[in-house]
Amino acid sequence: MTVAQQIITIGLCVIGTMATRFLPFLVFKSDKPVPKYIDYLGKALPASIFGMLVVYCMKDVSILGGSHGLPEFIAIAVVIILHLWRKNMLLSVAGGTVCYMLLVQFVF
Amino acid sequence: MRKNRIVKALLFAFPKTIPIFAGFWFLGFSYGVLMNVNGFSFVYPMLMSMTIFGGSLEFVAASMLLSTFAPLQTLLAALMIQARHLFYGISMLEKYKDTGWKKPYLIFGMCDESFSINYSTEIPDDIDKGWFMFFVTLLNRVYWVTGSTLGGIIGGLIKFNTYGLSFVMTAMFVVIFLDQWLKEKQHISSCVGLSASVLCLIVFGAENFMIPTMICITLILTLLRKPIERKDSEDKQ
Numbered sequence: 001m002t003v004a005q006q007i008i009t010i011g012l013c014v015i016g017t018m019a020t021r022f023l024p025f026l027v028f029k030s031d032k033p034v035p036k037y038i039d040y041l042g043k044a045l046p047a048s049i050f051g052m053l054v055v056y057c058m059k060d061v062s063i064l065g066g067s068h069g070l071p072e073f074i075a076i077a078v079v080i081i082l083h084l085w086r087k088n089m090l091l092s093v094a095g096g097t098v099c100y101m102l103l104v105q106f107v108f
Numbered sequence: 109m110r111k112n113r114i115v116k117a118l119l120f121a122f123p124k125t126i127p128i129f130a131g132f133w134f135l136g137f138s139y140g141v142l143m144n145v146n147g148f149s150f151v152y153p154m155l156m157s158m159t160i161f162g163g164s165l166e167f168v169a170a171s172m173l174l175s176t177f178a179p180l181q182t183l184l185a186a187l188m189i190q191a192r193h194l195f196y197g198i199s200m201l202e203k204y205k206d207t208g209w210k211k212p213y214l215i216f217g218m219c220d221e222s223f224s225i226n227y228s229t230e231i232p233d234d235i236d237k238g239w240f241m242f243f244v245t246l247l248n249r250v251y252w253v254t255g256s257t258l259g260g261i262i263g264g265l266i267k268f269n270t271y272g273l274s275f276v277m278t279a280m281f282v283v284i285f286l287d288q289w290l291k292e293k294q295h296i297s298s299c300v301g302l303s304a305s306v307l308c309l310i311v312f313g314a315e316n317f318m319i320p321t322m323i324c325i326t327l328i329l330t331l332l333r334k335p336i337e338r339k340d341s342e343d344k345q
Binding site for chain 1: 123124126127130155156159160161162165166169172173174176177179182183184185186187189190191192193194195196197198199200201202204205206211215216218220223224227228270271272273275276277278279280281282283284285286287288289292295297298299300301302304305306309314317318321322325326329330333336337340
């Protein structure tokens with residue numbers, strides 16, 4: 001690939017990304033009321049999205065092979081327990097991550 | 109007075125971004141190292157992180173740069189990988205309203221993590237919402253760009269025992285999901301998100317499941333609009 005082709009490739013990635021980020025705001029301008037259906041989606045979607053993002057993070061975990069996703073599920077359980085207990089985001093995230101690192105480095 | 113408001117928003121925003129700091133430095137660094145190992149100058153990861161600012165696409169773009177020039181394929185891949193931002197935009201239409209000159213920047217820098225923090229944080233009345241969201245977006249971007257630039261400069265020279273650190277992002281999304289779960293009046297949408305993603309992941313595989321998942325979620329939420337709206341308004345009374 002020449003430098004010009006590299007620049008075009010990167011540029012297309014930027015255009016693709018920005019299209020998906022800006023499109024909703026360009027279609028539904030803030031000076032006009034948003035259609036009721038879109039307003040509903042805007043309120044109902046985030047809960048689904050957060051679920052989707054959790055699964056997205058786990059997409060490469062293989063349940064059938066390797067460690068069967070055990071370190072992931074144990075660490076997630078630790079995150080949930082810590083969070084229900086202290087409701088402190090930093091503590092839950094740090095605790096879960098340390099637990100996961102110990103599990104994958106020393107146990108599995 | 110005005111300066112004070114800005115500093116206050118920054119001080120409120122920073123702690124919320126610490127998990128992202130760890131995650132982005134680690135992932136950004138890995139990405140920079142990958143580029144370095146593949147023979148690219150650190151300028152590439154730096155500029156790509158500044159302009160694209162999307163982790164998964166940047167990793168894919170690294171392999172695109174190494175193969176033959178295929179512009180249409182590149183654009184399609186970018187649109188498919190980044191399509192989930194459409195959901196973020198629809199969800200942030202209301203919150204990004206009235207943010208003035210900051211709005212284009214907030215949209216430009218709207219990654220998974222900035223969206224999640226900006227959407228889910230309950231901002232106290234004495235904190236300026238626009239500045240808070242601005243700093244969350246800016247800080248996350250700074251973490252990613254500095255991490256990937258450093259990785260590009262240092263390359264494979266040093267090795268840390270950081271195996272497993274990328275779990276920090278998973279942990280953060282689990283916490284955000286849990287907070288949403290504890291806060292919401294009905295769990296329909298949360299359950300739809302989880303189950304549709306898992307089903308599509310099984311059916312379509314890790315590489316291709318996001319677009320089918322988004323279509324499923326939109327369809328199911330559209331079908332369940334009446335019960336969801338009813339439950340949400342019931343509990344308000």
